[in-house]
Amino acid sequence: MKELNVAVIGAGFMGKAHSAAYAAMPMFFWPPPAIPIRKVIVDVTDALAEEARQRFGFQESATDWRETVNRSDIDLVDIVTPNDSHAEIAIAAAKAGKHIICEKPLARTGGEARLMLDAVERAGVIHMIAFNYRRTPAVALARRYLEDGRIGEILEFRVSHLQDWSADPKTPRTWRHQKAIAGSGTLGDIGTHAIDIARYLVGEIKAVNALVKNYIPSRPLGEESDLCGPVDVDDGAVTLVKFAGGCIGSIEATRNAHGRNNYLSFELHGTKGSLSFNYERRDELQVIFSDDPIDARGFRTVYTGPAHPYGKSYWPVPALGIGFLDTKIFECFDFISAIVRGDQPSPNFYDGYRISRIVDAILASGETGGWQEIAG
Ligand SMILES: NC(=O)c1ccc[n+]([C@@H]2O[C@H](COP(=O)([O-])OP(=O)(O)OC[C@H]3O[C@@H](n4cnc5c(N)ncnc54)[C@H](O)[C@@H]3O)[C@@H](O)[C@H]2O)c1
DSSP states (O other): OOEEEEEEEOOSHHHHHHHHHHHHHHHHSSSOSSEEEEEEEEOSSHHHHHHHHHHHTOSEEESOHHHHHTOTTOOEEEEOSOGGGHHHHHHHHHHTTOEEEEOSSSOSSHHHHHHHHHHHHHHTOOEEEOOGGGGSHHHHHHHHHHHTTSSOSEEEEEEEEEOOTTOSTTSOOOGGGOHHHHSSSHIIIIIHHHHHHHHHHTOOEEEEEEEEEOSOOEEESSTTOOOEEEOOSOSEEEEEEEETTSOEEEEEEESOOTTOSSEEEEEEEETTEEEEEEGGGTTEEEEEETTSOGGGOSOEEEEOSTTSTTGGGSOSSTTSOOOHHHHHHHHHHHHHHHHHHTSOOSSOHHHHHHHHHHHHHHHHHHHHOSOEEOOO
16 A cells, blocks of 8 residues: 655644544545655654654654755655744745645745745645645535535625634733744634635635734733733734625634634525534534425534545544544545645645735735735
């Protein structure tokens, strides 16, 4: 069976999720398109990299990503570092001819993302951006209903990604609160997931008009520290959206929503029905068709399972519980399949680039207070 040697760069939260997905993917998707071999894991110190090697089941650990991406025995580079290093690593990996999956946001700005897109296109490698929420079976089912015409023409769409981990002003500053590392705040962090869902279900975004706020301009530098450092990124944004296809809608993102743990939700109204979803109840898609009997009007709950996207390879009964890791396993399967077939998966660096341009436009609109067309 074909094997692909994987180098994962970064051994934090996403390093763990992606490593677990490489290990688990062939257990569900058998025979797998290829077996991902956990070859090298890279982090900034020997101690971090070696601990990750043992914990995540890699053959080797390393501290120099440049040396690793240039190794002739590496087929696939997986970038799960903070946002400021995505471009440098991806461009070097593309030059070395490696297939690349990169975590979102693709880059800190649209300009940086463009350089990454140019590099992978020039090198002719397979590339993917890790917007895994669209691979939640209920979200993929919503897209299937739309493609099959069962919801009709899309009129209105609203999507929100709400979290509260950053709502407490005493929560210490992290790299996610610093523009130089993260590029933007809530928008790049979770707003990009909402934008990806919007483009996945509705299509390209043409123009935006946004209110963008920073609520907590400085934070402690550590759990025990009395010192504070500046927070120079957005905490929350509310955006009106014009889609290229004519649909109107809104996108909201905040990390200051007490009580909302990971509330990625959308509602879509079409000429033949409506769809509603909330990631905190991710096995369920709410749906109504306009020709439902008049005495049974209202949303019904469809519990995803074997009859739905990714379901055949998964559990034999609906509603056993899809989790975050499952969406990473589906992402891994789709990426490895694309490499073996030799065609580009979706979403790829082009989508990451477009989404970075949309974030830039939302931030610009927040400054100017007017509509911003999305730059090409
Ligand atoms: N898809 C999702 O749902 C999702 C969720 C969380 C994070 N992310 C994205 O994943 C990326 C990583 O986020 P995270 O939460 O895992 O961060 P993290 O801070 O938990 O981990 C980052 C790791 O990268 C290491 N690192 C930093 N610079 C490095 C370098 N030059 N070489 C090697 N290792 C380096 C750090 O030491 C750390 O171990 C970010 O771009 C983030 O936006 C995506």
